[in-house]
Amino acid sequence: MSARRPLPRWADVALLPAINLLLAFLVSGLVVLMIGENPLHALQVIFYGAFGYGDGFGYTLYYATNFIFTGLAVAVAAHAGLFNIGGDGQAYVAGLGAIVVALALDQTHWLLVMPLAVLAAAAVGGFWAFVPGWLQAKRGSHVVITTIMFNFIAAALMVYMVNRVLKPATTMAPESETIEVGGRVPQLREFFSFFGYSPVNLSIVIAVIALIGVYILVWHTKFGYAMRVLGANPTASRYAGISNSKMIMITMTISGALAGMVAINEVMGVQNRLVLDYVAGAGFVGIAVALMGRNHPVGIALAAMLFGALYQGGQELQFVIPGITREMIVVIQALVILFTGAMEGLFRPALERTFMLLTPEQKADAVAVSTAKTES
């Protein structure tokens, strides 16, 4: 007796995430209410802080750039049925590639430094994801556990590298040397004064290219097709003559390379040196972004903007309403992950039943089912 019908595509892609997102915001609103602040006022502050003026909007775009990269990283892996939880570590070590290239070519021009740094960051980030991919493909270890472990190994490695290897003898702070001005990724404010002092930079162009690239890769190439077959049914893909282990390794490498692009935005565009913990959990936000965006570049772009706005608006929030701290944004993020990811099934049955009543033949079905239930 399978009376349940799948939802229409638009409801699955847009309506259900929207409802779940609303629920996440509602619960966040309750938390705000609990500490005696007005959630609507908070929302207004967030919105103005994120979109209301040039600087704020620039910051929103800057955060969104990171989230597009990590969101795409999670999404690409997800299409092949892999859950890459290690975006944080991959983005973090990618900074090594970026900084080494940037420091080596310091005196030249950014037009030379940037592409090479992109390649280096992609290579290092890709490698950090390739190893878990290889371990899953060849040795059967679960990619989720290995990427978690690799996050921690990355953290330890970077503390060592920054403190012992990259730190110039003259400074006390745990950070690498600073890149010369000529080698830095240009800020958008150099072209548009609208953005004020915000750190949004040319990396956003790479983010847009990455979005388009992933769209083409997943839906318009043979490789993307093989990837989706693997994700949908590994047995079928093996019988279709696709090498599953090769696919897993390549997909994970692409995923890690995408996560590695965070290093371009942060190290080359904003910090101009390698500092500790610069990824600041962007890899985990990527999980929420990919879940909300349904692993589609358009969805990811929108979800990344939403989280960018939340981050920037959240910064603003703690100045305007002192009772609310930055962590409120982490709470909202977590609720989004819980409701749109893990508890995604919460409203699905009810929604499916509602939709069944909308079309005539489905309504007849539904009536038949309910009478069958009462008779039995």
Add this chain to the structure above:
Amino acid sequence: MDFAVLLSILDATLRLSTPLLLACLAGLYSERAGVFDIGLEGKMLFAAFGAAAVAAITGSMWLGLLAGISVSLATALLQGVAAISLKGNQLIAGVGINMLAAGLTTFLGQTWFHQGGRTPPLGDGGRFPQITLPFANELAGVPILGPIYAELISGHYLLVYIAFLAVPITAYVLYRTRFGLRLRAVGENPKAVDTAGISVIKLRYQAVLITGLLCGFAGAYFSIAQGSGFGNNMTAGKGFIALAALIFAKWKPVPAMFTCLLFGFLDALQIRLQNFELPVIGVVPVQAIQALPYVLTVILLAGFIGKAVGPKAGGVAYTKER
């Protein structure tokens, strides 16, 4: 290295491996029942906060412990609803819980206590005291065995003894009781359990709640035994080390204890070895020792030192029929 130094390292090992052991056994129940739990960290953090907050307000360690356990149980229940009833992705549920814990504890801590997310330092009644076992002081003078008894075995927090007591209990429950048999079965082949007329859902909820209980103890240990109050993100990745230990121990209670002791020992060694020069190698980077548990787990998972195979039905929600 002389005897006193060795003794103090081993003493620190016991203290550092206690929360690992509690969390590791917690994960064992849940994962043996077929529910992957990467939310151990989050549950401990919630429990640590709950325990410290209540202990700070009431001044009672027992109420603190109770609060920590309750908060952890509630979190486990939330995770259970997502992973068992709603058949959501168990891994994503865990990630969500971890994030929620990191955000909410700091946020509420800041709002309630206004100390940058910390709880106020706890006084005497709010913290677990170190227990001196009988005759510890009298026997301290006996060579070799005396100091071992007085410093290594005696003088720990109650929760340390509970953690190590939980090992034989877990082994007994898992291998000698009907509940344990069913628990193991539901992680390997839920369909068979269902066919035998036993509720898969109920069993898994029971397992997840035991996980919550043990994480409650572990969290309380952080804030009201080892520490005197809650600090931001004070579990600092220990939940993931516990997860690594669980894999390393191949989901078995007694090996879990030895793995946790090993990881605790590495931790103790790492604290000792800071700026300490070894004869041949020179200064070992502290980070290398910190990363060792994770590296070992990766190597083990890759099957290079034995094979770690988890419960077969782990990670998938049970659906009766399609």
